[in-house]
Amino acid sequence: MATSPLGALRVPDVVYRFYERRLAHSLNTAQLPGHIGVVLDGNRRWAKQTGASTAHGHQVGAEKIHEFLHWVAEFHIPVVTLYMLSTENLNRDKAELEPLIRIIADTLRKLAAGLDDGTQLKVHPVGDQRILPAALSELLNETAEATKDNTGLHVNVAIGYGGREEIVDAAKSFLTDASEAGYTLDQAIETLDVDAISDRLYTRGQPDPDLVIRTSGEQRLSGFLMWQSAYSEFYFCEALWPAFRRVDFIRALRDYASRNRRYGA
Numbered sequence: 221m222a223t224s225p226l227g228a229l230r231v232p233d234v235v236y237r238f239y240e241r242r243l244a245h246s247l248n249t250a251q252l253p254g255h256i257g258v259v260l261d262g263n264r265r266w267a268k269q270t271g272a273s274t275a276h277g278h279q280v281g282a283e284k285i286h287e288f289l290h291w292v293a294e295f296h297i298p299v300v301t302l303y304m305l306s307t308e309n310l311n312r313d314k315a316e317l318e319p320l321i322r323i324i325a326d327t328l329r330k331l332a333a334g335l336d337d338g339t340q341l342k343v344h345p346v347g348d349q350r351i352l353p354a355a356l357s358e359l360l361n362e363t364a365e366a367t368k369d370n371t372g373l374h375v376n377v378a379i380g381y382g383g384r385e386e387i388v389d390a391a392k393s394f395l396t397d398a399s400e401a402g403y404t405l406d407q408a409i410e411t412l413d414v415d416a417i418s419d420r421l422y423t424r425g426q427p428d429p430d431l432v433i434r435t436s437g438e439q440r441l442s443g444f445l446m447w448q449s450a451y452s453e454f455y456f457c458e459a460l461w462p463a464f465r466r467v468d469f470i471r472a473l474r475d476y477a478s479r480n481r482r483y484g485a
Contacts (some may be wrong), residue, residue, distance in 0.1 A: 227313050240466060240470065244279060246474070247295070247477060249295070253297055254427055255298070255300070257300070258288070258433045258434075259303045259433070259434035260285070260303055260369055260435065261434055262436030262459075263278045263281035263460070263461055264277055265436065278319065281462045282324070285331075286330060293335065293337075295473065300373065301375075301445065304377055305320070305378070306378075306442065307351065309383075321343065324379060328363045331375060331377070334370075339372045339373060340367070341372055342363055342368065342373070343361060343377060346358040347379045347381035347386075347422065348381070348385055348386075356379070374426070378445075381422070382443050383441070383447070386421055386447065387417065394416050395408060395477055400435040401421060418447070429445060429448055429452045430481075431453050435460060435464050437456065451481070455475055457471075
């Protein structure tokens with residue numbers, strides 16, 4: 221029997237890859253987002269659907285992060301924020317939480333080493349480290365310190381993060397600064413404005429996300445970057461996070477590029 225000149229590559233694979241390349245080449249690089257936020261949702265459902273353990277689902281989801289960051293770097297998007305562990309997640313059963321914490325810690329170590337193509341990552345913690353296990357909080361600080369001078373992709377890791385808590389922390393920080401400056405309550409109220417809060421967020425000094433992607437088909441933010449995403453574009457993808465593909469990411473970029481952003485106007 222004659223062999224195919226394509227070897228082991230199936231025709232559907234060839235068509236799929238051709239479509240993916242064509243989609244990527246059609247993107248207008250001038251219309252790509254500068255900051256992408258991602259809600260990495262669906263690890264547990266993926267594990268259930270595939271008959272795997274929940275821990276394995278989280279592990280596969282963690283491995284997807286590195287693959288995803290390659291795609292982000294490929295399209296020269298400078299900032300990405302990954303929603304890895306919410307404040308609510310910390311209330312999960314100990315049997316699930318402990319392996320998840322270990323997987324997150326291992327992921328941080330890999331991020332500190334950069335991508336396997338040599339791309340450096342600047343890792344910035346986003347969240348309330350006071351509520352995290354001490355060892356994880358220490359590792360976050362060590363990772364941030366070790367990568368602070370890297371000039372590659374800026375990666376915010378939202379771990380122990382809650383959007384409401386972030387805004388409350390920013391307000392508390394403002395009031396503390398006002399008190400230390402000797403302001404009266406009336407004077408503090410008078411100087412409180414949008415910038416006063418923005419300058420005290422976990423992401424202060426960074427651009428707000430242009431695009432927020434959530435996987436798994438859920439169409440809500442779950443408290444992710446509530447303040448920063450006021451004028452973000454949202455893209456909800458049906459794929460569960462471990463099954464999220466490069467073509468899904470390109471589709472999100474294409475959808476974003478096709479929108480007319482009016483910033484509330």
